[in-house]
Amino acid sequence: MTPSPSPGSADLDFTLDRSSPVPLYYQLAQQLESAIEHGSLPPGSLLGNEIDLANRLGLSRPTVRQGIQSLVDKGLLVRRRGIGTQVVHSQVKRPLELSSLYDDLETAGQNPSTRVLRNEIQPASAEVAAALGISEGAEVNVVERLRLTHGQPMAQLRNHVPAGLLDLDTGRLESTGLYRMMRSAGVTLHSANQSIGAREATAEEAELLEEPEGAALLTMRRTAYDDTGRAVEYGSHVYRASRYTFQFQLLVRG
C-alpha cells in the first residue's frame, strides 16, 4: 500500500490578534479561506475537530464554530457529524453577489469604459413608478449608458434612481460604476429582484450595439432595495448575447 492520500487533518498555524478590532472568528475565517485558496488546505482535507482547534488557538469552541460556520455558509466547507469538517472538493468562486457589471468586468480584466448617453430628471412612467414603488409622475433620475469593453459595445444600461437620493455626476458615471457611487453616498444595498430574458434587437439597438437587426439580445431588469426596504434603483439593461453571458454559482441552502 502506498501511503494513502486520505484526507489528513492539516495543522496550520494561524495568528490571531486580540487587540485588533476585527473579530476573532472573522480573523480565523479569513485565514482559513486564504489557506483553502492557496492550497494549504487541499479539497477533501479535514480540519481537525473543533475542540482541539479551539485549544490550539486559545479560543473557545463557539468562536471557532462561528468562524467555520461562515465558510460553510459560503459553500467552502462541509460539516459531517461524527466525521469532521472538510474542504469542499468543487471549484467555488463567486456565490452570486449583487455585483455591478462594471466591477465584474474590471476584475475580469476586460478594461471597461462607459459613455453616458443621457442623464436627466424626468417624471416616472407607469412602469418605472411600479418598479420603484413611487407614485407615477414623481421625479426620477434617468441615466442611459453604453458600456464598452476594449472599445467594443457590450451593453446598453438604462437606470432609474429616485430624484434626490444621489448626485449623479456625469463625469463620475463615466469613470466608475453606479453601485460604487451609491455605496460611497451612504446607500447600503440589501437585496434585489432580477429578471433575465431575451429578445430580438430593434433597429436602434442594433445600430447602437453594432449588431445586425434582429440579433438575439440578453435583457436584464433589476430593482434594488436598501436595508430599510426602500427601492433605490430600477435598471433595464440590454446585452449583446454574442459577447456576454451571465455566470454565477448557486448554493443549496441546507
Next chain:
Amino acid sequence: MTPSPSPGSADLDFTLDRSSPVPLYYQLAQQLESAIEHGSLPPGSLLGNEIDLANRLGLSRPTVRQGIQSLVDKGLLVRRRGIGTQVVHSQVKRPLELSSLYDDLETAGQNPSTRVLRNEIQPASAEVAAALGISEGAEVNVVERLRLTHGQPMAQLRNHVPAGLLDLDTGRLESTGLYRMMRSAGVTLHSANQSIGAREATAEEAELLEEPEGAALLTMRRTAYDDTGRAVEYGSHVYRASRYTFQFQLLVRG
C-alpha cells in the same frame, strides 16, 4: 399629531415544544417567519430585545440569537446595534435556490408536462467530459426532453449524468423532474455553476419549440455538484424567450 405608525415592538406568543426533535432555535425561526408572512409582524416592526425575548420564551439568549440569525441570513430581518431587530420592508420571496424547472413551474401553477425525446447511454463528448470532470469517452446518460406548459412547448432540456449514478427511468422522467429523482436516489446537491445567455434559434429548434426560425432563445448551461464535490449533472437547455424569463432575488452578504 396622529398616533404615529412607528414600529412598535410586537409581542406574540410562540409555543415551543422541548420534546420535539426539531431544534428550539428552528422552531422559533419558523414561527417568526410565518408571523412575518401572515402579517402579524408587519414590515418595519421591531422584535423587542433579545434578552426579554429569551426570558419570555424560557430560552437562553444564544438560542434566540441563532433563530433570529437564520432569518437575517434569509434576508427577512435586519439587525441594528442600539436599535433592535426589525422586519425588512421589501418583498422577499425566494433567495434563488438551486431549483428545478419542473418544481418552479409546478409551484407557479403552470401545469408542466414532459416529453422524453431521447434517453440513452453514450460516450462523453469533449465538452461534456470537461464539464463533468470525467475522461472523454466515459459513459454518460444523455437525456433530452421537451418541457411543455399548458400543452405549449416551453424549453428543450438536454442533461448529461455520469452512467451508473442514477437509474433514469423514462416513465419517471415524464412524470417528475430530474432533481427530484436525484434526491430520492440519495444524491444531495450542494452547488452549481450556471451560465445564462441567448442566441438565435436553429431550424430544428424553431420547429421543435414552435418558434419562427432565428427567434431569440434563452440558453442555460449548468454543472451541478454534490457535497463531495463530484459533478453529478451537466445540463444544456434552451428556453423560448417569448414565454420564459429567469426570475430570482439576490441578497447582499454583509
Next chain:
DNA sequence: CCCCGCTGTTTGTCAGGACAAATCTTTGAC
C-alpha cells in the same frame, strides 16, 4: 463470510454570564 451491535469520535444544540461597541435620547451648556 456476513451481519449486528457496541464504542469512540465529532458535530449539533442549549444554557448562563460578561464586557464592548454602536445608536438613540436626554440633559446641559452656550
Next chain:
DNA sequence: GTCAAAGATTTGTCCTGACAAACAGCGGGG
C-alpha cells in the same frame, strides 16, 4: 435655539460548560 456631552438601550463578541445525535470502525455471533 443650537450644539455637545452623558446616559440608557440593544446588539456584537467571547467565554465556560454540558448533554444529545450521528457516523465510522471494530469485534462478536451467526
